[in-house]
Amino acid sequence: xxxxxxxxxxxxxxxxxxxxxxxxxxxxxxxxxxxxxxxxxxxxxxxxxxxxxxxxxxxxxxxxxxxxxxxxxxxxxxxxxxxxxxxxxxxxxxxxxxxxxxxxxxxxxxxxxxxxxxxxxxxxxxxxxxxxxxxxxxxxxxxxxxxxxxxxxxxxxxxxxxxxxxxxxxxxxxxxxxxxxxxxxxxxxxxxxxxxxxxxxxxxxxxxxxxxxxxxxxxxxxxxxxxxxxxxxxxxxxxxxxxxxxxxxxxxxxxxxxxxxxxxxxxxxxxxxxxxxxxxxxxxxxxxxxxxxxxxxxxxxxxxxxxxxxxxxxxxxxxxxxxxxxxxxxxxxxxxxxxxxxxxxxxxxxxxxxxxxxxxxxxxxxxxxxxxxxxxxxxxxxxxxxxxxxxxxxxxxxxxxxxxxxxxxxxxxxxxxxxxxxxx
Amino acid sequence: xxxxxxxxxxxxxxxxxxxxxxxxxxxxxxxxxxxxxxxxxxxxxxxxxxxxxxxxxxxxxxxxxxxxxxxxxxxxxxxxxxxxxxxxxxxxxxxxxxxxxxxxxxxxxxxxxxxxxxxxxxxxxxxxxxxxxxxxxxxxxxxxxxxxxxxxxxxxxxxxxxxxxxxxxxxxxxxxxxxxxxxxxxxxxxxxxxxxxxxxxxxxxxxxxxxxxxxxxxxxxxxxxxxxxxxxxxxxxxxxxxxxxxxxxxxxxxxxxxxxxxxxxxxxxxxxxxxxxxxxxxxxxxxxxxxxxxxxxxxxxxxxxxxxxxxxxxxxxxxxxxxxxxxxxxxxxxxxxxxxxxxxxxxxxxxxxxxxxxxxxxxxxxxxxxxxxxxxxxxxxxxxxxxxxxxxxxxxxxxxxxxxxxxxxxxxxxxxxxxxxxxxxxxxxxxxxxxxxxxxxxxxxxxxxxxxxxxxxxxxxxxxxxxxxxxxxxxxxxxxxxxxxxxxxxxxxxxxxxxxxxxxxxxxxxxxxxxxxxxxxxxxxxxxxxxxxxxxxxxxx
Numbered sequence: 001x002x003x004x005x006x007x008x009x010x011x012x013x014x015x016x017x018x019x020x021x022x023x024x025x026x027x028x029x030x031x032x033x034x035x036x037x038x039x040x041x042x043x044x045x046x047x048x049x050x051x052x053x054x055x056x057x058x059x060x061x062x063x064x065x066x067x068x069x070x071x072x073x074x075x076x077x078x079x080x081x082x083x084x085x086x087x088x089x090x091x092x093x094x095x096x097x098x099x100x101x102x103x104x105x106x107x108x109x110x111x112x113x114x115x116x117x118x119x120x121x122x123x124x125x126x127x128x129x130x131x132x133x134x135x136x137x138x139x140x141x142x143x144x145x146x147x148x149x150x151x152x153x154x155x156x157x158x159x160x161x162x163x164x165x166x167x168x169x170x171x172x173x174x175x176x177x178x179x180x181x182x183x184x185x186x187x188x189x190x191x192x193x194x195x196x197x198x199x200x201x202x203x204x205x206x207x208x209x210x211x212x213x214x215x216x217x218x219x220x221x222x223x224x225x226x227x228x229x230x231x232x233x234x235x236x237x238x239x240x241x242x243x244x245x246x247x248x249x250x251x252x253x254x255x256x257x258x259x260x261x262x263x264x265x266x267x268x269x270x271x272x273x274x275x276x277x278x279x280x281x282x283x284x285x286x287x288x289x290x291x292x293x294x295x296x297x298x299x300x301x302x303x304x305x306x307x308x309x310x311x312x313x314x315x316x317x318x319x320x321x322x323x324x325x326x327x328x329x330x331x332x333x334x335x336x337x338x339x340x341x342x343x344x345x346x347x348x349x350x351x352x353x354x355x356x357x358x359x360x361x362x363x364x365x366x367x368x369x370x371x372x373x374x375x376x377x378x379x380x381x382x383x384x385x386x387x388x389x390x391x392x393x394x395x396x397x398x399x400x401x402x403x404x405x406x407x408x409x410x411x412x413x414x415x416x417x418x419x420x421x422x423x424x
Numbered sequence: 425x426x427x428x429x430x431x432x433x434x435x436x437x438x439x440x441x442x443x444x445x446x447x448x449x450x451x452x453x454x455x456x457x458x459x460x461x462x463x464x465x466x467x468x469x470x471x472x473x474x475x476x477x478x479x480x481x482x483x484x485x486x487x488x489x490x491x492x493x494x495x496x497x498x499x500x501x502x503x504x505x506x507x508x509x510x511x512x513x514x515x516x517x518x519x520x521x522x523x524x525x526x527x528x529x530x531x532x533x534x535x536x537x538x539x540x541x542x543x544x545x546x547x548x549x550x551x552x553x554x555x556x557x558x559x560x561x562x563x564x565x566x567x568x569x570x571x572x573x574x575x576x577x578x579x580x581x582x583x584x585x586x587x588x589x590x591x592x593x594x595x596x597x598x599x600x601x602x603x604x605x606x607x608x609x610x611x612x613x614x615x616x617x618x619x620x621x622x623x624x625x626x627x628x629x630x631x632x633x634x635x636x637x638x639x640x641x642x643x644x645x646x647x648x649x650x651x652x653x654x655x656x657x658x659x660x661x662x663x664x665x666x667x668x669x670x671x672x673x674x675x676x677x678x679x680x681x682x683x684x685x686x687x688x689x690x691x692x693x694x695x696x697x698x699x700x701x702x703x704x705x706x707x708x709x710x711x712x713x714x715x716x717x718x719x720x721x722x723x724x725x726x727x728x729x730x731x732x733x734x735x736x737x738x739x740x741x742x743x744x745x746x747x748x749x750x751x752x753x754x755x756x757x758x759x760x761x762x763x764x765x766x767x768x769x770x771x772x773x774x775x776x777x778x779x780x781x782x783x784x785x786x787x788x789x790x791x792x793x794x795x796x797x798x799x800x801x802x803x804x805x806x807x808x809x810x811x812x813x814x815x816x817x818x819x820x821x822x823x824x825x826x827x828x829x830x831x832x833x834x835x836x837x838x839x840x841x842x843x844x845x846x847x848x849x850x851x852x853x854x855x856x857x858x859x860x861x862x863x864x865x866x867x868x869x870x871x872x873x874x875x876x877x878x879x880x881x882x883x884x885x886x887x888x889x890x891x892x893x894x895x896x897x898x899x900x901x902x903x904x905x906x907x908x909x910x911x912x913x914x915x916x917x918x919x920x921x922x923x924x925x926x927x928x929x930x931x932x933x934x935x936x937x938x939x940x941x942x943x944x945x946x947x948x949x950x951x952x953x954x955x956x957x958x959x960x961x962x963x964x965x
Binding site: 098328 | 545546548549550553554556557558560561563564565571628629631632635636638639657658659660661663704705790793794795796812813898899901902903910927930931
C-alpha cells in the first residue's frame with residue numbers, strides 16, 4: 001500500500017526494474033542454471049510470478065520452508081528464505097531496508113516494533129476481521145502507536161514449574177510456595193535465573209506486578225504511556241523491600257549468582273522444588289525425566305501476578321516493492337489455521353491464532369502456559385526500553401545483593417534516573 | 425567499533441618489500457617469464473576483468489555513476505600496470521595498495537563522514553523516505569468502517585476497484601471517479617462481485633504484475649475527501665482509510681488533521697511542532713561538529729571519564745607488559761635444546777590463541793561465578809570470592825583473562841625471534857663469565873626488542889580497544905555508584921563509547937563515530953611517539 005504522489009516511488013520503481021533487468025542478465029549469463037522461478041506455474045491465470053524475500057532465523061526456517069513451498073503452489077509466489085543470525089536481524093534490517101537490499105518480510109519479536117517504527121522501516125498491516133481470530137494480547141502486542149504492524153503467530157510467557165515429586169500441590173502465594181519448597185527438603189526451594197551482573201527484571205516482573213507496580217500505565221486498548229513511569233509508586237517500593245528481604249541479607253530465595261543456565265541445571269538435577277521459567281526450558285525438563293506441573297504465577301504482594309508476554313510475528317517492510325504479494329503472504333496466508341498449525345508443529349511455541357491454539361492446547365503444558373498468558377501484558381516495545389532495562393536490572397541487582405540500606409530510596413532513585421533519560 | 429578481529433592480536437607485519445627490482449626492464453621475446461607465467465597472468469587478469477565488467481554493468485544499470493567511474497579507472501589502472509613491460513614495483517604494490525584503500529582508507533573516510541551526521545535510530549535514511557514512512561504510518565483505517573471484498577478491474581489501462589460491502593451492496597470507483605453503486609455486477613457464490621461489463625477483471629497473477637499500481641490505487645469514497653479513501657493492500661480486501669497527518673508539499677509541513685497542529689522541518693532532521701513535539705521518524709542530515717562538541721560537553725560522559733581513561737591505559741599497559749613477560753619467559757624456558765617433547769608443549773601453549781575471545785569471555789564468566797564457578801568451587805575449595813562483582817577483583821579478573829588470551833601470541837613471536845638470535849654472541853658472553861640473568865638482560869632482551877618493539881606497540885593499540893574481553897566477561901560492571909549511567913569499574917573507553925552511543929534510547933552512529941575518531945587520534949599519537957622511540961633501539965645493531 002502506498003500513499004499518493006510519493007516522490008520516492010518512481011525512483012524505487014526504477015531501481016526495481018533495474019535490479020530485475022540485471023538479475024535477468026545475470027541469469028542469462030550463468031546459462032540459466034540455478035533457478036526455476038521463471039517457469040513456475042501461476043494457477044490464478046497470469047504468467048507472472050513475484051519473488052518475496054524473507055528474513056528468518058535458523059530455528060524457524062524449517063516450518064517456514066514448508067509453508068513457503070505450499071504458498072508457491074497455491075499462489076505462484078516464490079518466497080526466498082534467507083536465514084540470518086537472530087541477533088543481527090534487527091540492526092541489519094534497519095540499515096539495509098533504505099538501500100533497497102532489505103527483505104520484503106521478516107520474522108520478529110514484538111518488542112522490536114518501537115525501534116523499527118522509529119526508523120520507518122515497517123509498514124502497517126490491516127488485519128480487518130481477522131483480528132478477532134487472534135488472542136487479544138497478541139494483537140495488542142503487535143500494535144504500536146495505534147497501528148497494527150504485524151501478524152502474530154506465537155505467544156510466550158513464563159510460568160511457575162513445580163517438581164511434583166518434591167511438592168505435591170500447587171500453592172497460590174509466594175510465601176506458601178517458598179515454604180512448600182523449603183519443606184520439601186530441596187536444596188533450592190525456588191529457582192529463578194538471574195544474572196550476576198544485571199539481575200533479571202523480566203523474570204521478576206510477575207512478582208513486581210503483584211505489588212501493583214506495572215512499569216508503565218496501560219491504556220484501555222493495551223498501549224503503554226511511555227512518557228510516565230508507573231512503577232515509581234508505593235507498590236514499587238514495597239517490591240524493592242521484598243527483593244531486599246529475600247536477597248543475600250535475607251531469606252536468600254533470590255540469588256544473583258544463579259544464572260539461567262545454573263537454575264536450569266539445578267532443576268534438571270532434581271535439586272529445585274520450583275523453577276520460574278518459560279516454555280523454552282520445558283523440553284529439557286521432560287527429557288531429564290522430571291515429573292512436573294505448571295502452576296499459575298504466585299502473588300507476593302496480594303494482587304494478580306502478571307508476566308510479560310512476548311509475541312513473535314511477521315512484519316512487512318515499508319520499502320518492499322512487492323507490497324501486494326507480501327501482504328497476501330503475511331496477512332492472508334500466514335494467518336491461516338494451516339500455517340499457524342505448521343509453525344506450531346515445528347517450533348512448539350503456543351500459537352497466537354485462537355483456533356490453532358485450541359488444537360495445540362490438547363498438550364497440557366501448552367494449555368497451562370496459554371492460560372497464564374491470558375493474564376499477562378505485552379512487553380513494552382518503545383525504543384526507550386533499552387535504557388529502562390539497564391537501570392531496572394542494576395537496581396534490582398543491588399537490592400538482591402543487599403547493597404542498599406534503604407530499598408525504597410534506591411527504587412525512587414532508579415525511577416528518577418530512568419525518567420531523566422526519557423526527558424534527556 | 426570493535427572492528428579489530430580477534431585474529432589481529434597485534435599485527436604481524438612481514439616486510440615483503442619489492443626486492444630484486446632489477447629484474448624489470450626489457451627482455452627478449454624468446455625469454456619471457458615462461459609459458460606458465462604468461463598463462464597464469466592471462467587467466468588471473470581475465471578473471472579480474474570479467475568480475476569488473478560484470479560489476480560495471482550492474483553499476484551502470486543502477487545509475488551509480490560515481491562508483492562506476494571509480495571502478496572503471498581502477499580496472500583500467502590494473503590492466504595497465506600488469507600488461508605493460510617494466511614497472512615491476514607497481515606490480516608488487518598494486519594489490520596491497522588497492523586493499524589498503526578499500527578496507528582501511530575507505531572505512532576511515534566513511535566513519536569520518538558519519539561522525540558529521542546525525543545518522544542513527546530515528547535518522548535512518550533520506551528526508552524523502554522519512555516523509556514516505558510518516559505518511560504510511562499516519563494512514564489509519566477509519567474506525568468501525570466496513571471491510572470490503574475487493575476485485576481489481578482494468579478499464580482501458582486504468583485501474584478500478586469493484587467492492588462489495590458486508591451487506592452485499594456493490595460499487596465501483598477509480599482514482600478519479602468516487603465510488604458509485606452498480607447493479608449489474610457479476611457475483612460469485614459468496615455474493616462477492618467479481619466482474620462488471622465493460623471492464624476486464626484482473627486475475628491474481630495480473631495484479632501481481634502491476635502490484636505497485638494496485639497498491640497506489642486510491643479511490644475516494646465520495647466527492648468529499650474527508651470521508652476517506654478506499655485502498656487495498658492485497659488485491660482482495662479493501663478498507664476505508666483516512667490520514668492522521670497530511671503532508672503539504674509546497675510548504676514542506678505536516679498537519680495533524682484532528683488537532684490542526686503543524687509540524688515544520690526543524691533543521692535538525694525532524695518535523696517539529698511549535699510546542700516542541702516531533703514526529704517519530706526523522707532523516708539523516710549533516711550536523712557539522714555537533715557530535716564532537718557533545719563528546720566533550722555531555723554531562724553523562726564527563727562524570728566517569730577520568731577513571732575510565734586511567735583504567736583504559738592501565739588495562740592496555742598491564743596487558744602488554746604481563747603477556748610479554750609471560751610469553752618471553754615461556755619462550756626462553758621452552759627454547760632449551762635439551763628439552764624433550766618441546767613440540768607438544770609448544771602446541772599446548774598456543775591453544776588459548778586459537779580460542780575466539782568472544783567465547784572465552786563467556787566461558788570465563790561462568791568459571792568465575794562466585795558461588796557456582798569452577799574456580800571458587802573446585803580450585804579454592806568453596807570460597808566465596810566475588811571475582812566479577814567486586815570493583816577491584818573484577819579488574820584483576822579482566823586482566824587475568826586477557827593475559828590468558830594474549831600470552832600465546834607473545835610466546836609465539838618471542839620463540840621466533842629467539843631462534844634468529846646469533847648463538848655466538850651468547851657463547852662469547854658466557855666465556856666472559858656472564859650469568860644467565862645477565863645474558864638475558866644485557867644481550868638477549870635488547871636484541872629481541874629491536875624486532876619485537878613494534879609488535880608491542882600494536883598490541884597496546886589492540887588492547888586499548890579490546891572490546892570483546894570486557895564486554896563478554898563483565899559487561900563493564902560493576903556499576904559506579906556516583907553516576908546514573910550504565911558505566912562501571914571495568915569499562916574501557918571503547919565499551920563506554922558503545923554504551924553511551926548505543927545504550928540509551930536507540931543507536932547513535934554519528935556520536936559513536938565521533939568518539940571512535942577521538943580514540944583513534946589518542947591511539948595514533950601514542951603509537952607514533954612509541955615508534956619514533958623504537959628507532960633508538962635499532963641503533964644497537
